[in-house]
Amino acid sequence: MAVKRRPLRTKILLHLGLVPFLIFALFPFYHMTLTSLKTDRELYDRAAVPLLIRQGPTIEHYQKLVRDTGFLTWIKNSLVVTLLATTLSVVIGTVAAYALARLRFFGVNSFGTGIFVTYLVPTSLLFLPLAQVVNWLGLADSKWSLVVTYPTFLVPFCTWLLMGYFRTVPKEVEECAMVDGATRVQALLRIVLPLAVPGLVCAALFAFTLSWNEFIYALTFTSSSEEITASVGVTMELVRGDIYFWGGLMAGAVLSSVPIVILYIFFLDYYVSGLTAGALK
Amino acid sequence: MAISGVRGGPAAPRSGLRVRELLDHERFLGPAFVTPALLLITLLVAYPFCMAIYFALSNSFIGRPSHFIGLQNFVTLWESDSFRQTFQNAFVFTGAAVAIKLVLGTTLALLLNQQLWFNRLIRGAVLLPWVIPTALSTLGWWWMFNSLYSVVNWSGIALGLMDPPGPNWLGQKYYAMTAVIAVNTWRGLPFFAITILAGLVSIPRELYEAAEADGAGPVARFWHVTLPLLKPVMAIVVLFSTIFTFSDFNIVFVLTNGGPINSTHLFATLTRQIGLESGQIGQGAAISLYLFPVLVFVVWVQLKFVRRQVY
Numbered sequence: 001m002a003v004k005r006r007p008l009r010t011k012i013l014l015h016l017g018l019v020p021f022l023i024f025a026l027f028p029f030y031h032m033t034l035t036s037l038k039t040d041r042e043l044y045d046r047a048a049v050p051l052l053i054r055q056g057p058t059i060e061h062y063q064k065l066v067r068d069t070g071f072l073t074w075i076k077n078s079l080v081v082t083l084l085a086t087t088l089s090v091v092i093g094t095v096a097a098y099a100l101a102r103l104r105f106f107g108v109n110s111f112g113t114g115i116f117v118t119y120l121v122p123t124s125l126l127f128l129p130l131a132q133v134v135n136w137l138g139l140a141d142s143k144w145s146l147v148v149t150y151p152t153f154l155v156p157f158c159t160w161l162l163m164g165y166f167r168t169v170p171k172e173v174e175e176c177a178m179v180d181g182a183t184r185v186q187a188l189l190r191i192v193l194p195l196a197v198p199g200l201v202c203a204a205l206f207a208f209t210l211s212w213n214e215f216i217y218a219l220t221f222t223s224s225s226e227e228i229t230a231s232v233g234v235t236m237e238l239v240r241g242d243i244y245f246w247g248g249l250m251a252g253a254v255l256s257s258v259p260i261v262i263l264y265i266f267f268l269d270y271y272v273s274g275l276t277a278g279a280l281k
Numbered sequence: 282m283a284i285s286g287v288r289g290g291p292a293a294p295r296s297g298l299r300v301r302e303l304l305d306h307e308r309f310l311g312p313a314f315v316t317p318a319l320l321l322i323t324l325l326v327a328y329p330f331c332m333a334i335y336f337a338l339s340n341s342f343i344g345r346p347s348h349f350i351g352l353q354n355f356v357t358l359w360e361s362d363s364f365r366q367t368f369q370n371a372f373v374f375t376g377a378a379v380a381i382k383l384v385l386g387t388t389l390a391l392l393l394n395q396q397l398w399f400n401r402l403i404r405g406a407v408l409l410p411w412v413i414p415t416a417l418s419t420l421g422w423w424w425m426f427n428s429l430y431s432v433v434n435w436s437g438i439a440l441g442l443m444d445p446p447g448p449n450w451l452g453q454k455y456y457a458m459t460a461v462i463a464v465n466t467w468r469g470l471p472f473f474a475i476t477i478l479a480g481l482v483s484i485p486r487e488l489y490e491a492a493e494a495d496g497a498g499p500v501a502r503f504w505h506v507t508l509p510l511l512k513p514v515m516a517i518v519v520l521f522s523t524i525f526t527f528s529d530f531n532i533v534f535v536l537t538n539g540g541p542i543n544s545t546h547l548f549a550t551l552t553r554q555i556g557l558e559s560g561q562i563g564q565g566a567a568i569s570l571y572l573f574p575v576l577v578f579v580v581w582v583q584l585k586f587v588r589r590q591v592y
Binding site for chain 1: 312325409470525529534562570584
């Protein structure tokens with residue numbers, strides 16, 4: 001792709017080519033938000049145009065969601081689980097990644113391979129026996145079971161990602177500090193970690209997103225309304241026998257996505273780089 | 282041999298100072314640093330995996346002592362229609378979804394690789410389906426495919442593409458499979474597009490200039506320069522996506538829960554239905570173990586070909 005000015009017409013055609021992709025990507029979110037803001041009367045009027053709000057937007061569904069359901073508890077549970085699992089995983093991942101990137105010791109290569117294999121193990125392969133382990137640990141139907149189990153897929157991811165970042169920090173910088181009398185741990189804390197801040201931010205963001213979005217473990221290990229997370233609560237508890245639940249359901253789905261959307265808007269570039277690094281590094 | 286004086290020597294620590302010195306030694310610091318991760322993986326990944334194998338070989342049932350029954354679970358599964366249907370679904374679903382994602386993802390990556398207006402905004406929009414919780418966005422699709430109020434059908438009819446009332450997406454066999462494949466494509470396309478885009482960006486510009494100087498048109502440049510150089514990246518993306526598509530749970534669980542009549546069940550959703558809802562843990566574990574050969578294959582290819590440079 002030589003750098004030359006393309007004629008305007010080609011450029012417009014290019015953008016037109018992107019339109020179907022953008023509609024495909026964004027339309028579900030538009031429609032979910034729209035549904036959550038419509039009155040029931042308009043929502044279930046089969047003659048109405050589903051793409052617009054004609055009878056005025058309403059926040060009725062959101063009010064009902066917050067007032068009449070356990071939604072706020074579910075969000076709180078999601079936050080507790082996500083923040084704890086993320087912190088735990090980033091710390092464990094950081095030390096493991098440092099060991100893999102820098103230290104030579106017995107079994108280091110097998111450990112690296114083990115981490116990589118674990119990274120590829122899908123959660124749907126293990127949820128059945130893990131439910132038994134959770135029972136034995138006395139954590140059945142408790143959000144703490146999620147704090148304990150989420151690191152199983154977060155730690156391999158964080159380790160893998162951070163190992164790449166640690167390798168980009170020149171060894172010499174660290175060695176200089178150690179010649180000046182710093183221990184290895186001090187060199188890690190004061191020299192390597194500050195240089196790897198982008199990697200740490202990226203690992204934390206992805207760990208947060210992956211645990212916020214996790215569904216199968218949360219669905220299997222927790223069930224009472226006081227312990228479930230937002231995605232399980234919205235999916236399992238807002239669908240009632242009565243058929244006119246769509247407004248509230250969409251309101252729940254939209255509102256539970258807000259924390260991720262906020263992070264996403266502020267850290268878009270980290271998401272892009274983390275996505276490729278996770279697969280390519 | 283005298284213990285003192287050897288900095289970081291393998292001596293037993295006697296004081297705080299010794300511990301500090303010991304931590305300076307790679308042979309001790311390394312294992313100390315990997316222990317937390319190793320414990321976690323052993324207790325909550327390796328051990329449950331062994332349990333899955335044990336369950337699969339037993340007639341384990343919720344609240345009942347179990348006995349070793351060998352491969353009986355696997356034989357029973359092969360004789361059941363729902364399992365055979367699931368087996369077939371898994372391959373149709375994965376094959377179709379990964380192929381569509383590869384073609385559309387490459388197209389999208391090529392478009393994104395051009396100089397665009399609002400570049401950042403467009404990338405942000407394209408990546409969005411990948412970051413929003415899948416279970417929740419699938420609820421949105423569930424509503425879009427609703428039998429009475431489907432906006433997909435409304436739009437199709439308005440554009441003259443469908444005859445009213447349009448298909449009952451989630452109630453008919455082939456339409457339901459199409460729907461789950463469509464949602465999986467929607468969710469996974471950003472991963473393909475963004476990763477392949479990273480591969481595109483890394484292709485040296487000189488190669489295109491040389492090809493252009495030799496008289497190669499845009500199509501020839503794509504087939505003879507872009508595609509061969511993208512192959513390694515595509516291979517990784519396809520391998521990753523194969524595992525995660527094959528083991529998909531969220532989309533099918535929310536959209537169809539395996540129906541109508543098992544026509545969209547995947548291994549993960551059938552595992553839940555048999556292993557948890559019906560309580561037949563042994564059979565459920567046997568179903569989930571069908572994910573394992575695919576995992577082994579992908580790991581083997583990755584370790585052998587793709588990641589040779591790392592280890």
